[in-house]
Amino acid sequence: MLKAAIVILLIAVVVSLFSGLVFLFRDDGGKRRLLNSLIVRVSLSVALLVLIGIALWSGELSMNPTP
Structure with a gap:
């Protein structure tokens, strides 16, 4: 759900x-x-x-610790 919201916001920024x-x-x-x-x-x-x-901050997304 969270990743979908991020993708929707990215698409909205590009459309704008x-x-x-x-x-x-x-x-x-x-x-x-x-x-x-x-x-x-x-x-x-x-x-x-x-x-x-x-x-x-909440831990739903995490950064990639190894490149």
């Missing part, structure tokens, strides 16, 4: 990234869709980092 790219090329400058896309992308990234941090 590409939607911001589309807004960058298509908007004339009067709309704030590019700024809103940036806000969504940063918020999703923070949520992803918090989720990974909580999962590492």
Whole structure:
């Protein structure tokens, strides 16, 4: 369940990234869709980092001890 949430958040960040790219090329400058896309992308990234941090702290995810 946790890994699925991480993958969904990663996909959402990538979708927001590409939607911001589309807004960058298509908007004339009067709309704030590019700024809103940036806000969504940063918020999703923070949520992803918090989720990974909580999962590492609780022991549901573990780091690879051997390379």
